[in-house]
Amino acid sequence: MKRHSLVSPAERTPTSSAARPIRQTNQPQGSQTRSDKPAPLCLLDQHLMGLVPGWKPADETRINRLLAYFGADTPEKRETYLKGFNAASAEVIQRGFHVVGAKPKQDDQNVYNLRIPNSDLAIRMWEGGMGPYGQFCVDFYDVKRKVSVNLPPGHSLHPATVSAPASFAHYGFASPVRHTTMYPPPGFPMAMNAPGFQMAGQLRSWERNMGMREIPDGEEKWMIPQGAYITLKRDGHPDVVFQIPTLQPAFVALQPQLGPL
Structure with a gap:
């Protein structure tokens, strides 16, 4: 199966601190993650956890498997590709991220x-x-x-x-x-x-x-x-x-x- 590049690590780098790779040992900035929930390891999961209460972020194994599919087969490459993935996610979120079926908040009038x-x-x-x-x-x-x-x-x-x-x-x-x-x-x-x-x-x-x-x-x-x-x-x-x-x-x-x- 032909592999497709997820991002271009040389060209796509984080433009802000929000797009930096999220490590498991550190809670992301601005996150309201509760102690009984796993911490998100990428920016996309962090954003989805704020939109969908039941969203479960990918664990380290799933993240590594995804990055390996796109060619990141060493720790150094995984770090680089994760930065690119977070940068791409930040661009999508900035343009407007739409989730279908999200439960309404308690004070929602619609x-x-x-x-x-x-x-x-x-x-x-x-x-x-x-x-x-x-x-x-x-x-x-x-x-x-x-x-x-x-x-x-x-x-x-x-x-x-x-x-x-x-x-x-x-x-x-x-x-x-x-x-x-x-x-x-x-x-x-x-x-x-x-x-x-x-x-x-x-x-x-x-x-x-x-x-x-x-x-x-x-x-x-x-x-x-x-x-x-x-x-x-x-x-x-x-x-x-x-x-x-x-x-x-x-x-x-x-x-x-x-x-x-």
């Missing part, structure tokens, strides 16, 4: 909330960088403890059963019917289980679909298309049907006007 009846839990919905894809991020939230939680035991999310318009019966659709790619909402199968989808299957979280066996506490989330109708099922409780919010798209096509010309 979060939709739905209290679950007879429960201390709520369902939160926020854009989370998924607006361009027509989707919302969704998670469960403990209102009393004020922390997000993973899927609670006995709870599950499903596409809701909705009634199809009467005219659909002429095209072979019974009423009511499950969500289809036609009605409603457009693109709903995007939220179904990978690799295929089941019309009435349980919605799996992003982490489960990525194959994660252990999900850090409070980090589980779902990506669901805007406008979708969802059923929350709970053991021993009636189903709760709710709808994902809909945002005005950034691009608006010309709209026809009602009335004679």
Whole structure:
């Protein structure tokens, strides 16, 4: 396999102290890393730990493996390539670093909330960088403890059963019917289980679909298309049907006007 240079060590060097290689024995400047979390060894991990609470930085073995892939097979080369990697990361961060799906902060005003009846839990919905894809991020939230939680035991999310318009019966659709790619909402199968989808299957979280066996506490989330109708099922409780919010798209096509010309 042909190797590609990660950076040019001779040309790309740190321009500030923030881009210097981060050593395991020293805590990075400006970091709020807690004692129970490993210290980041590169600038990119340091930045991501500030954006994503559950982010786990790469350990020394993983960092060395990455640098070795790009040709840094000695301690001297690793030091040089790590400096270049940090400098490249600093440039990306300065231009603006966007993380999709990051959990909102407690005082975030751009979060939709739905209290679950007879429960201390709520369902939160926020854009989370998924607006361009027509989707919302969704998670469960403990209102009393004020922390997000993973899927609670006995709870599950499903596409809701909705009634199809009467005219659909002429095209072979019974009423009511499950969500289809036609009605409603457009693109709903995007939220179904990978690799295929089941019309009435349980919605799996992003982490489960990525194959994660252990999900850090409070980090589980779902990506669901805007406008979708969802059923929350709970053991021993009636189903709760709710709808994902809909945002005005950034691009608006010309709209026809009602009335004679």
